[in-house]
Amino acid sequence: MLKVLKGRVKRFEGLKEEIIDRNLCSYCGACVSFCEHLELGPNAPMLKEECPLDKEGVLKCSENGTCYDICPMTETDIEGLEETFLDPEGMRDEHFGIYKKSIAGKTSIEGQDGGVVTSMLVAGVEKELFDCVIVAERVEGYNAVPKIAEDVDTIKKAKGTKYVQCPMVSKIGEAVKRGKRRIAIVGTACEIRAVRKIQSVLLKEVPQIGITTVGLFCFESFYCDKFVNETKELLGIDLSSASKIQIAKGECEVTVKGRHYKTKITNLEEIVRDSCRYCDDFTARLADISVGSVGSAEGYCTVIVRSERGEQLLDLIEFARGEVNKEEISKIVRYKKVKIEDRI
Numbered sequence: 419m420l421k422v423l424k425g426r427v428k429r430f431e432g433l434k435e436e437i438i439d440r441n442l443c444s445y446c447g448a449c450v451s452f453c454e455h456l457e458l459g460p461n462a463p464m465l466k467e468e469c470p471l472d473k474e475g476v477l478k479c480s481e482n483g484t485c486y487d488i489c490p491m492t493e494t495d496i497e498g499l500e501e502t503f504l505d506p507e508g509m510r511d512e513h514f515g516i517y518k519k520s521i522a523g524k525t526s527i528e529g530q531d532g533g534v535v536t537s538m539l540v541a542g543v544e545k546e547l548f549d550c551v552i553v554a555e556r557v558e559g560y561n562a563v564p565k566i567a568e569d570v571d572t573i574k575k576a577k578g579t580k581y582v583q584c585p586m587v588s589k590i591g592e593a594v595k596r597g598k599r600r601i602a603i604v605g606t607a608c609e610i611r612a613v614r615k616i617q618s619v620l621l622k623e624v625p626q627i628g629i630t631t632v633g634l635f636c637f638e639s640f641y642c643d644k645f646v647n648e649t650k651e652l653l654g655i656d657l658s659s660a661s662k663i664q665i666a667k668g669e670c671e672v673t674v675k676g677r678h679y680k681t682k683i684t685n686l687e688e689i690v691r692d693s694c695r696y697c698d699d700f701t702a703r704l705a706d707i708s709v710g711s712v713g714s715a716e717g718y719c720t721v722i723v724r725s726e727r728g729e730q731l732l733d734l735i736e737f738a739r740g741e742v743n744k745e746e747i748s749k750i751v752r753y754k755k756v757k758i759e760d761r762i
């Protein structure tokens with residue numbers, strides 16, 4: 419994350435100046451989740467009307483402006499959040515973050531990789547650990563929208579990775595307003611960071627709201643419209659008819675009607691979201707449990723358990739076990755950091 423301007427009350431004006439106008443908004447949706455004066459535009463939030471720095475809202479606005487304080491891209495006390503939410507006895511690794519254990523797993527659900535995320539969310543709802551789960555549902559064309567799922571079918575329908583930013587955190591406020599108290603959310607590192615900031619800024623004094631965070635490894639995400647256009651140009655395909663997209667080992671592979679179309683990931687450099695160019699968190703270091711494909715054999719997920727809550731969730735499911743290659747993960751983490759340093 420970049421250093422920010424200091425010394426005055428920030429509110430939406432500060433958020434706009436430091437994050438949005440510098441193209442650092444990751445489109446997580448956190449800021450619009452709790453403020454009725456904001457709405458999401460196509461690529462960033464905007465004010466519907468003038469910001470009143472509304473201290474009397476549903477969950478009252480913080481001194482600096484809630485939107486500013488919960489944004490994952492403003493200055494964040496990562497260590498403080500690790501201390502608050504992760505296992506104090508956990509191991510510390512420069513590249514993994516804090517963790518209790520790491521394991522490779524493959525479940526009976528055919529997900530993006532080993533289906534661990536969908537299996538855990540399904541089990542969490544079936545065993546009444548959660549009132550609802552926030553997932554990313556694919557919609558017409560190739561886009562994704564966040565959805566509050568309360569049943570197994572909706573969770574299963576949302577399986578599979580959409581390599582575009584989906585404003586997952588925008589749904590937390592709605593879930594709370596709808597009376598949900600045990601909420602699970604899936605998200606990339608920036609989204610999980612926003613959830614942790616919401617928990618520590620807004621929900622600190624509302625202990626009855628428990629949020630379980632399932633983080634996804636994430637190297638980058640794409641601007642949706644540009645991804646659709648670029649794959650049409652490079653591969654001659656219509657992304658809306660893709661049954662699966664897999665990005666791994668330097669390649670993007672799109673499956674359309676059983677045929678596989680590939681391009682090097684370097685060909686997609688121009689369509690990466692600008693915020694991702696400055697993001698140094700590959701493994702979602704603040705999540706209760708993080709899941710990705712790097713570090714495991716094909717068809718398996720790499721799972722990093724970081725808290726008691728994460729362990730409880732993993733214990734709910736059956737899966738075939740495999741070995742994790744930690745060096746593969748460290749390599750990507752190092753590469754992501756080097757790319758940022760080259761840009762700053």
Ligand SMILES: Cc1cc2nc3c(=O)[nH]c(=O)nc-3n(C[C@H](O)[C@H](O)[C@H](O)COP(=O)(O)OP(=O)(O)OC[C@H]3O[C@@H](n4cnc5c(N)ncnc54)[C@H](O)[C@@H]3O)c2cc1C
Pocket residue numbers: 528529530531532533534535536537552553554555562576577578579580581582583584586604605606634635636637638639709710711712719720
């Ligand atoms: C933008 C993005 C980039 C990623 N990059 C990498 C990478 O570089 N290396 C790596 O190892 N792994 C990466 N992953 C994670 C990987 O693709 C799988 O999601 C992960 O391995 C879990 O596999 P699974 O079989 O358990 O998933 P599934 O069981 O299929 O479940 C996937 C879950 O992810 C949710 N989801 C899908 N798209 C999004 C989205 N855009 N935002 C939030 N939630 C979403 C779905 O709602 C579903 O609940 C990325 C994920 C995303 C979203």
Ligand code: SF4
Pocket residue numbers: 429430452453454455456469470471472479480482483484485486
């Ligand atoms: S969250 Fe607070 S500071 Fe931000 S736009 Fe809303 S009222 Fe203004």
Ligand code: SF4
Pocket residue numbers: 433437438442443444445446447448449450462463485488489490491612
């Ligand atoms: S909170 Fe999320 S959506 Fe709002 S400005 Fe920050 S990154 Fe963008």
Ligand code: SF4
Pocket residue numbers: 444583606607608609636637638639691693694695697698699
């Ligand atoms: S690379 Fe970082 S900023 Fe971009 S979507 Fe992934 S976690 Fe968010």
